[in-house]
Amino acid sequence: MKDVPEKCISCGVTLLGIGGVRFPCPSCGVIIARCNRCKKQSNIYTCRSCGFTGP
Numbered sequence: 001m002k003d004v005p006e007k008c009i010s011c012g013v014t015l016l017g018i019g020g021v022r023f024p025c026p027s028c029g030v031i032i033a034r035c036n037r038c039k040k041q042s043n044i045y046t047c048r049s050c051g052f053t054g055p
């Protein structure tokens with residue numbers, strides 16, 4: 001399976017080279033990707049699938 005570059009759900013930066021985290025949405029379980037910067041700053045994210053928001 002090819003690893004497709006993902007975009008940070010908070011700021012939209014491509015998660016290629018800069019690292020980042022992936023985690024399942026607490027509400028619907030869809031995989032959400034976020035860059036390390038947004039993770040550090042605990043930026044708000046909104047799930048594209050169910051609309052769940054969290055830090």
Ligand SMILES: [Zn+2]
Nearest residue numbers: 008011035038
């Ligand atoms: Zn980001």
Ligand SMILES: [Zn+2]
Nearest residue numbers: 025028047050
């Ligand atoms: Zn969700």
